[in-house]
Amino acid sequence: MQVEFIHRPGNTAATLLLAAGESCTTESGAMIAMSGQLDIETTTHKRGKGGLLKAAKRLFGGESFFLNHFTARSGPGEVLLGTALAGDMMDYTLDGDALLVQAGSFVACEQGVEIDTTWQGFKNLLSGESLFWLKLSGRGKVVLSSFGAIYPIEVDGEHIVDTGHIVAFQETLEFSLTKAGKSWLHSMLGGEGLVCKFKGRGTVWCQSHNPGSFGMSLRPTLKPRK
Amino acid sequence: MKAEIRGSDAFSYVDLTLAPGDSVVAESDAMSSMSADLDLQARFNGGFFAGLLRKYLAGETLFVNVFKNNTKAPRSLTLVQPTPGGIRALELHNNTFYLQPGAYLASTEGLKLGVGFAGFVSWIAGEGLFRTVVKGSGTLWYGAYGALLDKEIDGEYIVDNSHLVAYEPGIKLRLQLAGGIFSSLFGGEGLVTRVSGKGRVVIQTRSLSGLTGWINPKLS
């Protein structure tokens, strides 16, 4: 499978090029368009793996219960994928390692990738991040999305990322909730509140913008609920 | 200090590298990521009273954050505005620049932020009675929803209220109807701002009210 992106980082679309016989798994609702006569199958799990339990867990991970599988049976084909909100996309090739992915950021993966949901502890309750994260492992390409531009940070030691700005990180990193700077008071007064501190060695991918902040700036002029 | 604006017009953000001893002032909650050992101090936005004024009158926050590098090596900091859109850097050399409410993002310590009376025009236009006045010498970062465009004014020009971001001191604002009474009521344009004088105005190519105006009819 080859992956190409267009319109980065504003309203990125991914084109997945499938050679004859290849297939891919995508988040439901992500398809924009497709060519040729691709086979489509909708299941609760990756073909031959997991089942209802994993699908239910994925719901907690902020993803949908169902996944779509596209297979290029009769010749090469392509699928165009987009996301719900404006934003960027990235791809990453897993080679036996694992990524932890923020809820809602999974877009697509190759066959050899395992999708699971992990519990990251109660700290997530406070952080405003989701309680469960997707864990992607195995071998193959994955495609992830964000709200805002994606920028990687190579952590070697400690680095702080504001809550709401994490897209994914390598499993080799550990994170904890803390304050920004030395003082809790200043972190609260300055509107930063709780932040995530990453420790160890590895990459964390951040999204430049926080969808919650954007939503709150729309709130004053958004039509109220009936 | 090194600063770079990345993410294109769609999602501009400011990547800063602070040398030892450097500091930068930023709007509340503007930090998206930073080196863990940068010091952060919240302070009133231009003093207690000025801070209050700016919060209630100019649509900014009561506190700003000062990020300071007290270590012995360069440290990184990423700043961003709450909405998608463009961010600009502007060097001021002992001059003044006016920002519409909400446009301020960050500045170096040499700049002073104040609140200025923008006239009743601005108030009726729904933009608030006051504007942020930036004075002094240093770098200012400001931004808005949409891409930012410059327009050199020499004479008069009409800008829809929700699209004005910033302007130079040589510019005056005046309010008027977009068309006749019928057009202004039904044409969706309503009041517009007539800018006059000589200088630069900065325009945003989208507005939050335009976005919600597009969303709202689709919401049940």
Added chain:
Amino acid sequence: MSFKVSVTGYAQADQVAARAAFATAFKITPEKAAELLTVLPRTIKVDLDQATAQRYCDALLKMGLTSAAEPMQAAAAPSPVPPAAPAPVAQASPAPVMPAAVVAPEAEQPGFKFTIEGAPDFAFLTVKLPANHTIKVEASAMATMDTHIRMKTKLGGGLGRFITGESIFINEFSAEKVPGEIGIAPGAPGDLGHVYLNGDVIYLQNGAFVACDPDVTIESKWQGFKKGFFSGESFFLIRASGTGDLWFNTYGGMIAKDVDGEYVVDTGNIVAFTEGLNYSVEKFGGYKSLFFSGEGFVCRFRGKGRVWIQTRTSGALLTWAQQFRKAKSAD
């Protein structure tokens, strides 16, 4: 007889390399090349003599692309997007030329002079109106203008727009006595498309209209109950016909696809399409996919023409925006 050259497929396994070679040869960005070659066959050059067309095919094969040179149909209907001005290419060399399909707003063509800035995410249209000329603009979309431009509000767009929540008013801006300029910003964040209509017809999704020449007729067209119902978008489309400029907008990035055969697009991602295309609304995959895939119904286009696609859908944004709405009582 003139010939056209179409890229029909890949001559090598490495599609990315072929696209890169194509991008280099035609002096376009790799992104643009990827976009152009997403749907095949893709016509890249028209109005060539047979020998030149063959040279193009040979050059394309070296890049790793298969292609075909076909005689063009006599009396072909004018393409809705005029091919880039017939470049005075030296006969002898298949010099790389911008593929005809690339949307080049600054291309020399009839109509108003205009610029598009802030594309592709927050595209902003500035139109230069000659003296005593008028432009029709979607309500609320004017962002800037010269002080002597006069605005009039007219009923327009038809009943369909009223039913679907668009404004039933369209504003007319006129440059009285001297030329003037107007800056136009649609509400939705996205890109702008432009076509110069020359007697042909384009269908727009209901919210996609931005501005047009007064000689372009904008009307609502009933899609038919089944298509409207299943497309989940709207029962109406905008039918634009006549002569002159037409601008439309997308929510999200824009991808223009030349369809020759069949192409499937999610109903929420369709922005516009040319009249030559037939479409049917059908379910996505099997019945299980219909209900659970999150795609629901898709549009299958058949025939020859162009469809403009947006990379985001308003439906997904609306779902996300729900959580930020205030309760009515708090207002």
